[in-house]
Amino acid sequence: MTFRTVLRAGSTGLALAALCAGAALAQTAAPEAPAAAAAALPNKGDTAWMLVSSLLVLFMTLPGLALFYGGLARSKNMLSVMSQITATAIVMCLIWVVYGYSLAFTSGGSLTSFVGSFSKAFLAGVSTDSTSDTFTKGVVIPEYVFICFQMTFAMITPALIVGGLVERMKFSALVLFVVLWGSFVYFPIAHMVWFSEGYLFTLGALDFAGGTVVHINAGIAALVGALVLGKRIGYGKELMTPHSLTMTFIGTAVLWVGWFGFNAGSNLEATAGAALAMINTFVATAGAGAGWLVIEWVVKGKPSLLGMLSGIVAGLVAVTPAAGLVGPMGAIVLGIVAGIVCFFFCTTVKNALGYDDSLDVFGVHGIGGIIGSIGTGIFVAPALGGVGVADYAMGAQVWKQFVAVVVAVLWSGVGSFILYKIVDVVIGLRVTSDQEREGLDIAEHGERAYNI
Amino acid sequence: MTFRTVLRAGSTGLALAALCAGAALAQTAAPEAPAAAAAALPNKGDTAWMLVSSLLVLFMTLPGLALFYGGLARSKNMLSVMSQITATAIVMCLIWVVYGYSLAFTSGGSLTSFVGSFSKAFLAGVSTDSTSDTFTKGVVIPEYVFICFQMTFAMITPALIVGGLVERMKFSALVLFVVLWGSFVYFPIAHMVWFSEGYLFTLGALDFAGGTVVHINAGIAALVGALVLGKRIGYGKELMTPHSLTMTFIGTAVLWVGWFGFNAGSNLEATAGAALAMINTFVATAGAGAGWLVIEWVVKGKPSLLGMLSGIVAGLVAVTPAAGLVGPMGAIVLGIVAGIVCFFFCTTVKNALGYDDSLDVFGVHGIGGIIGSIGTGIFVAPALGGVGVADYAMGAQVWKQFVAVVVAVLWSGVGSFILYKIVDVVIGLRVTSDQEREGLDIAEHGERAYNI
Amino acid sequence: MTFRTVLRAGSTGLALAALCAGAALAQTAAPEAPAAAAAALPNKGDTAWMLVSSLLVLFMTLPGLALFYGGLARSKNMLSVMSQITATAIVMCLIWVVYGYSLAFTSGGSLTSFVGSFSKAFLAGVSTDSTSDTFTKGVVIPEYVFICFQMTFAMITPALIVGGLVERMKFSALVLFVVLWGSFVYFPIAHMVWFSEGYLFTLGALDFAGGTVVHINAGIAALVGALVLGKRIGYGKELMTPHSLTMTFIGTAVLWVGWFGFNAGSNLEATAGAALAMINTFVATAGAGAGWLVIEWVVKGKPSLLGMLSGIVAGLVAVTPAAGLVGPMGAIVLGIVAGIVCFFFCTTVKNALGYDDSLDVFGVHGIGGIIGSIGTGIFVAPALGGVGVADYAMGAQVWKQFVAVVVAVLWSGVGSFILYKIVDVVIGLRVTSDQEREGLDIAEHGERAYNI
Amino acid sequence: MKIVMAIIKPFKLEEVRDALTAIGVHGLTVTEVKGYGRQKGHTEIYRGAEYAVSFLPKIKIEVAVGNDLVERVVEAITATARTGQIGDGKIFVFAIEKAVRIRTGETDADAL
Amino acid sequence: MKIVMAIIKPFKLEEVRDALTAIGVHGLTVTEVKGYGRQKGHTEIYRGAEYAVSFLPKIKIEVAVGNDLVERVVEAITATARTGQIGDGKIFVFAIEKAVRIRTGETDADAL
């Protein structure tokens, strides 16, 4: 999706040439991509792939993410996790077509470095005839499919945050927070990174499928939320074992499968470039799963399933910005590093600092996203098997990646903090301690996840 | 799938022109859709999308629908729900290729207004060379893929009925009923609606992806079944809590994901028209989920997960006939209405009338299908963002939709009633009360769903 | 995937002609398959379909197979099953790109009848420009997508073996075994069957999607493993009921859905040939599910869900070698036979022989694979609705199929036996009896699947 | 004071609870148990393997009551839990020496 | 010898266990139960159907102790399991005539 960030404003042609030398070359002369006629028509193979990719990213969210998180919660809060994720997805879906797409993907006039306008609010002007550009000159896809695909990203990103807040945050507060966060944090960052006039777009940092917009963004928001909300009652004293690693396993597997839509779909075309993103999404993930498994086996004495699953997710996160830009061997290294570093973060560092990021959104998505973002700047090097970018120099590229990370961290950190405080004043963020003890399922929803 | 119902017999060319002005325009001149040569060849993008759509609809049935329903049953009947859905799918799959496809999609001579013939029984004459038409002139897909896609509809429709009969119907009775109902209710209605010589096809009612054939049809059959079978022992007195809303959640998510195959696949091509069906299947669903959530929150005091999930399914049902015909804003309105109306139906109305449609097949699929069918007649209006049809007039169109609903209700209602009575005489519909108390899992299958 | 086995070394052109007369004919003149230019370019429809097929086969493994197997285990071993399947997938994924693909799909010089070389180790030379041939002249797909697709086969095959070893095999021993088995059994057999210079390839046996390489191969390895490991403590005396047929049901459904990637994906193109493989994967499966259901109902007195699910898997296995080669009616017969024979094998024969192939990998995959392999030789006959092959004679073809089965059985049987013994010496295959009683979840992984 | 411990069929729980409330019992504790007795179990078949399952799901109720109420409690349970079919269950009565309400520290009769 | 049987709130289990260990109790047995009493349950709504759920999750602890320890065990449980809110639970004490440690065959005081 964010191959576009490779492009520099004002030198599109040059960047396109660089791209053509890279992942997309095989297709440029494909008979079904006619050399840019006046009005390009979508290729049905691309459309088919993007339809599939869109539904795969929904699949990641529902049921994938909800099961991954829900399984890690206690059974008295399982239903609340599923409810919060589902409501987040629904709400973001609606505001996306009402004004989100417009804020993210239109020119914002004088504010356009940071946000778009309302000119496409209610999808004004979009029809089955309108198209969106891909990263290959003259190749387009139907605008509706681009809106769908981007919609699923807007749905999953705030859903990721839920993992840091579970077992204590009010449902109503979460829904309000999601609306605000989507509007004031996500849409602007998406605009900055993915729209050609956005600030980070023009910076030239690489982010193939959304490491910055999705993972760092959500990871920081979750960390801030965990700090603002405070620890769960009994944290560190009572048993808080995952109620069903079976559900967490299913969720992880669904995330992996769906992530091919996320990463290979971000290529926007069904080409060898998508296949490269796919193979990297296989091997980096496997590398990270193996990395966490082995390091935990060595350090803690037992190979754990939860470790392997956490590694898998860390690998998926880390390869997200890199997917179509690095080679498979670079992806493996990136994955292994992410698996090991995230392990230390979720164990040693988190315990040392003592905050209750309940399901390790920061430790996995935040840290994994940062590793991936920086790593992309390194492994994109043709010498390391990457596809390269125009005028590549490792130091300069890593610096750009670093700047993008810092911008995302600050925007999301400060923005999220303010929004949590607003919601706290308006509704109150946290349930009462009696409700927390009873479990949010009964207390907030009047239902139980299991009656077996 | 049922864009075809837009076409009037005898004025195919005109209707096609209307269609081209609508959803399918973007593709008409696509380089891979060569202007109708003597024998059109399938486009691989279309074939890829239809292969995917077919497997998505199977995914809806197994495990989607089985988990959605099974989670709502008590754990002593979970296995029986899974067994009944699986057996239904298997049986319909087999009779579909033996004679169902032929009855639905061939000319039936003098009976052709109501049913086809046996001329393609055992798929006689079908080969990898044969093709089926799409809604775009000159664009075809392999007949095998059309048969597969339609097969999955024939598999899921009777499976929907199971929800009204669970926890008390005999397995053997169900299997016999499914064979009869498929043969005497489903295949004829599918023929009437989807085959160019069928009665409802010629009527000119709109039904993009099967609101009439699938949802109203199954919803009515379930209601009749619930009435014929009678209430479950203890209904209204004992606790009958869903045994696992986790399973119901997974089922709902899988239904949503799979439904893109159902709705966007019904476009038969990988075009912007499919993308329109997809975005509508996103937003109507989100709207209905939000609608049910909010109205229940207001009326009952708590936002429930089951409410949100029920709304999601109601939205999916309601948008089915409308998917490729309305605009996204019309779809949202349609969804919200469906969410709210179905809520009142499943709570107030059902309790007032006192029948035991155990898992609310009528309340969600029947009512949702009717709302969608009527709503399609309204929101197809170009003035409301719809794609329009030739000679559109809202009053006339709504009347046609209404007639189609009435025909489906009567055919399914009367037909199902007779078939239940026949099965009751031949096998007996209901298990003994001891078996019902013990649970159908042990009593009928000699197995238990859980041994934890 | 293994249409290639139809081709004889040295007469590729002739065999291609035969193929063109068969399943692939419809596409040969498709406008998007330009008559073999100097360097053929991939069609985006094919690429889209192969991307989807690859992720579907991963979906079969994770979570499909893990849930299918895990549900059949006792809850104290559920987590261990999930861990073993996940670790197997991860490890095979990594060694596949490091040297597995190279060993399987490159020329091996003087050893090339049995194994390839290391010339593509670390995917040397593979780029987004490189392509792999399909079974249609002049039609290619990106090599990366071919590597991904084949990778998923390498991941699932050793994972199948786990079912014969569960509840007693050490995790570390399993991981080592998988690495060895992949290297010395799987890669060579894949080379022999699927690479044009391989021994079984040149033999001319038919195997559309991997009946020999995947199912017979894994089934035999599981049987040998069950014999070498010995029975579980309490086998035949204690209750060993499946802990969750709900999970087994989900797993089966996911397997079925994913298997379309496995079978229809093996066509390598999005054509009517893929659609034929798909419809066969529907009806053979339904036939086998029905077959097992009915025979068990008759013999044991109750129709069981587990029976239906086992039949479904047996049908999927049996249709694997046949998928694109037989007609739908032949596929139904093949499925029914597989359902009935595997039923007798998993009940009567296994009990009589008394070995503890815990989850019936041999009874379902081994026997089902053999039935499918022999049956393919029969039902490929045009007279029986099959697509035919050049110079077809039933007796000769069945003999070839038989030889291929024997070779696979011997190679896998002997090879697996040696590797188990090596692992036993190096690490020890089996946990202690205390650990086995406590359950592998706590004993080996220090975690529990459920804390409800 | 006594504890009346009854093993009953699961679907009778609500009825028994209501009957006890009616005669003035303010609290009770319920446990899911499995019972083995004259009532025959069933056979489960999983692929090749047949299991005779002889333990059936039952509910155990424990009610602490003053001596005066014991007879009426036993009668109430017997009357409501009876279906007349094998497996209806048993009632056992045993003495307790002391009862304490944790919240208040009240003891014996006041604790119930 | 007595058995002290206590019904407590689930989240108090660890604390009670620690308190008992502190006064020299070496073993105990725990059961998940559901309690009915003065503490009010909640209402669950599933689509149209509303259910008043009056059984609440509780933990039952059974500790066999010599007569000398009984008082201290009761006190320890009362002290640690008390939150002061309705539903804290009950303690019942009854006599046992015999205790056996299966592993060794030791009986009575030696068995505990």
Place this chain on the structure above:
Amino acid sequence: MKIVMAIIKPFKLEEVRDALTAIGVHGLTVTEVKGYGRQKGHTEIYRGAEYAVSFLPKIKIEVAVGNDLVERVVEAITATARTGQIGDGKIFVFAIEKAVRIRTGETDADAL
């Protein structure tokens, strides 16, 4: 009449049941419990968090028998449930004053 209540290792249940049937016990009630005692638990690790799990799964058997059978029941359980390793469990015996068979209303010896 007495109730013999035994805490045993789960996998011994079938053996114990058979032994009891052999000496003429017609019924018993089984509960899944968790035991804390000398037998050491295990450590579970979930990401950063380590939990020492000291409660182990056990099975509680309750058998009501006439006074004459008590000794033989205790012996049968001791003999079959013993593995000789820590954690084999305990047997406690206490008196019951009354037994009723709900189905028939029979009491005491006839009720068992």
